[in-house]
Amino acid sequence: MTGSVHSWDISTGVDGPGTRFVVFTAGCPLRCLYCHNPDTWQRRGGTPTTADELMARIGRYRRFIEVSGGGVTLSGGEPLQQPAFTGEILRRCRELGLHTALDTSGFLGDRATDAMLADTDLVLLDVKSWDPALYRRVTGNRLAPTLRFARRLAELGTPAWIRFVLVPGLTDAEDNVEGLAAFAAALPNVEHVDVLPYHRMAEHKYAELGLPYPLPDIEPPDAALLERVHAQFRAHGVTSR
Numbered sequence: 411m412t413g414s415v416h417s418w419d420i421s422t423g424v425d426g427p428g429t430r431f432v433v434f435t436a437g438c439p440l441r442c443l444y445c446h447n448p449d450t451w452q453r454r455g456g457t458p459t460t461a462d463e464l465m466a467r468i469g470r471y472r473r474f475i476e477v478s479g480g481g482v483t484l485s486g487g488e489p490l491q492q493p494a495f496t497g498e499i500l501r502r503c504r505e506l507g508l509h510t511a512l513d514t515s516g517f518l519g520d521r522a523t524d525a526m527l528a529d530t531d532l533v534l535l536d537v538k539s540w541d542p543a544l545y546r547r548v549t550g551n552r553l554a555p556t557l558r559f560a561r562r563l564a565e566l567g568t569p570a571w572i573r574f575v576l577v578p579g580l581t582d583a584e585d586n587v588e589g590l591a592a593f594a595a596a597l598p599n600v601e602h603v604d605v606l607p608y609h610r611m612a613e614h615k616y617a618e619l620g621l622p623y624p625l626p627d628i629e630p631p632d633a634a635l636l637e638r639v640h641a642q643f644r645a646h647g648v649t650s651r
């Protein structure tokens with residue numbers, strides 16, 4: 411079993427509970443205007459990596475991540491673009507007793523089998539926008555598969571964190587946030603929403619790839635905008651952070 415892996419990293423606090431071994435798979439069907447990992451878009455840009463190789467690497471960090479109450483997060487790119495490989499890694503991590511998380515846009519959620527989700531302790535579901543037309547503008551694709559996947563996770567009772575990137579002038583419209591807050595409030599499996607402030611730290615990656623930076627005139631959100639958005643989630647009884 412071989413997958414295409416862009417890279418791996420250790421993170422704390424953002425990609426699931428505790429300290430995480432994060433696997434960035436290569437390949438993504440979306441093209442988010444604010445993507446900070448454009449270097450993961452192409453599957454052929456990754457390194458062919460066997461499940462055995464990856465599990466050996468994870469094994470070296472096992473004690474370290476266990477002590478912190480952490481685990482392993484499959485991210486990308488889009489890990490569901492390689493569902494067999496992703497499922498295998500989740501299954502083998504589960505066998506080791508490691509906490510497992512899947513970071514996905516949900517666009518390819520239909521490729522996640524029930525068995526794969528049974529091996530997944532937490533889904534980090536990136537909902538790029540609530541408004542379908544805006545979702546298409548932001549990602550180049552359709553919103554419906556993500557919402558279908560979100561409802562399926564709720565039916566299965568799979569814990570989820572929703573992630574929403576707040577981009578001034580793009581995703582910050584009150585109606586857009588309002589719709590997402592109401593949707594999240596209706597899903598009992600959603601533990602909280604992470605409001606991720608847009609940043610420009612990936613600008614150099616676009617330059618290195620010879621790509622134009624898609625949002626050249628947009629700055630990160632200020633404190634007042636962040637507070638307004640958090641207040642909208644609070645008004646729906648949704649914890650946001």
Ligand code: SF4
Pocket residue numbers: 438439440441442444445446447448450486487488515
């Ligand atoms: S889904 Fe993630 S990796 Fe893919 S384009 Fe969007 S932000 Fe980038």
